[in-house]
Amino acid sequence: MRGLHADTGYLLYRLGLRSGQLFNAFLQESGLRLRHYALLRFLATIEGALQRELSARLGYDPSAIVGLVDDLEKLGFAERRPSPDDRRSRIVVLTDEGRAFLRDTDETGLRVTQDLLEPLGPAERETLHALLLRIAEAGLA
Amino acid sequence: MRGLHADTGYLLYRLGLRSGQLFNAFLQESGLRLRHYALLRFLATIEGALQRELSARLGYDPSAIVGLVDDLEKLGFAERRPSPDDRRSRIVVLTDEGRAFLRDTDETGLRVTQDLLEPLGPAERETLHALLLRIAEAGLA
DNA sequence: CAACAACTATTGACGACAACAATTGTTTCA
DNA sequence: TGAAACAATTGTTGTCGTCAATAGTTGTTG
Numbered sequence: 307m308r309g310l311h312a313d314t315g316y317l318l319y320r321l322g323l324r325s326g327q328l329f330n331a332f333l334q335e336s337g338l339r340l341r342h343y344a345l346l347r348f349l350a351t352i353e354g355a356l357q358r359e360l361s362a363r364l365g366y367d368p369s370a371i372v373g374l375v376d377d378l379e380k381l382g383f384a385e386r387r388p389s390p391d392d393r394r395s396r397i398v399v400l401t402d403e404g405r406a407f408l409r410d411t412d413e414t415g416l417r418v419t420q421d422l423l424e425p426l427g428p429a430e431r432e433t434l435h436a437l438l439l440r441i442a443e444a445g446l447a
Numbered sequence: 448m449r450g451l452h453a454d455t456g457y458l459l460y461r462l463g464l465r466s467g468q469l470f471n472a473f474l475q476e477s478g479l480r481l482r483h484y485a486l487l488r489f490l491a492t493i494e495g496a497l498q499r500e501l502s503a504r505l506g507y508d509p510s511a512i513v514g515l516v517d518d519l520e521k522l523g524f525a526e527r528r529p530s531p532d533d534r535r536s537r538i539v540v541l542t543d544e545g546r547a548f549l550r551d552t553d554e555t556g557l558r559v560t561q562d563l564l565e566p567l568g569p570a571e572r573e574t575l576h577a578l579l580l581r582i583a584e585a586g587l588a
Numbered sequence: 589c590a591a592c593a594a595c596t597a598t599t600g601a602c603g604a605c606a607a608c609a610a611t612t613g614t615t616t617c618a
Numbered sequence: 619t620g621a622a623a624c625a626a627t628t629g630t631t632g633t634c635g636t637c638a639a640t641a642g643t644t645g646t647t648g
Binding site: 589596600603604605609611613614615 | 620621625626627631632643644645646648
Binding site: 311313314315316317318319320321322323325326328329340344365415416418419422423424425426430431433434435437438439440441442443444 | 452460461466470560564565567574578581
């Protein structure tokens with residue numbers, strides 16, 4: 307009979323939980339959650355995004371995006387701007403404060419992952435990251 | 448600025464979510480959830496376990512174990528027996544029906560993980576599993 | 589150009605899930 | 619014997635993910 311940790315899928319599930327908890331603990335003092343942070347980081351990679359694009363790219367429900375952007379606006383990290391060519395849409399952009407926040411927390415954020423991956427050497431972390439990335443990208447299709 | 452998937456910890460978080468969803472979809476018809484299944488599989492590796500042992504080994508809160516064992520008892524897959532030397536404790540054991548259920552679903556369960564790891568070759572899956580296992584076990588200490 | 593279908597953001601409801609605190613009954617030990 | 623520790627349980631809280639419904643806007647088509 308197979309043991310508990312014999313299954314890679316289950317291992318992923320458990321480690322995913324742990325990773326999320328670590329991130330949330332790190333973000334606690336800033337008042338943000340992991341999902342806010344992911345949204346911020348995504349905003350930093352582009353000029354601005356419609357909320358439905360955020361929903362599609364981050365994999366969060368559109369209704370979840372509403373609350374997340376609300377929170378980020380309250381903190382001054384992001385802004386909603388009207389879309390020039392479609393009055394239904396809003397364009398969400400990172401503010402200077404948001405950019406500064408990312409800069410300030412970037413190093414600490416990296417350390418969270420380093421803590422998690424502590425038992426692995428540098429080359430092994432590279433390998434792990436590459437493998438996970440392949441799986442993640444395959445699922446987006 | 449680092450992209451969204453540049454962080455291994457975040458990748459783990461997202462893939463863990465996806466893995467859990469896949470498992471739960473597979474278990475849907477049986478009326479169980481991922482955590483029930485994990486508990487059943489753990490029970491199959493030993494003769495019987497106190498609930499606090501289940502809690503410690505699976506990493507679930509003791510209060511969570513209560514509900515899980517309740518459900519499994521209702522389905523006839525597990526049983527609570529009084530501990531002979533401590534009337535506070537209950538020993539949870541797998542029933543024949545539980546064992547049969549595991550036998551019947553074992554193959555399908557494996558396929559869930561195979562679906563998830565579809566983009567990887569056999570050797571790569573081995574590597575991934577070994578790396579994840581190291582991380583998981585380091586965290587139990 | 590008027591009616592209709594599709595889309596965007598939003599709100600609200602619901603169940604699932606995980607983490608904590610508090611309670612009851614039992615055991616251990618000083 | 620009394621106090622502390624422990625096992626299982628109940629209840630509570632907050633987050634998460636999904637779904638349904640709505641208002642406002644756009645695009646299409648008859």
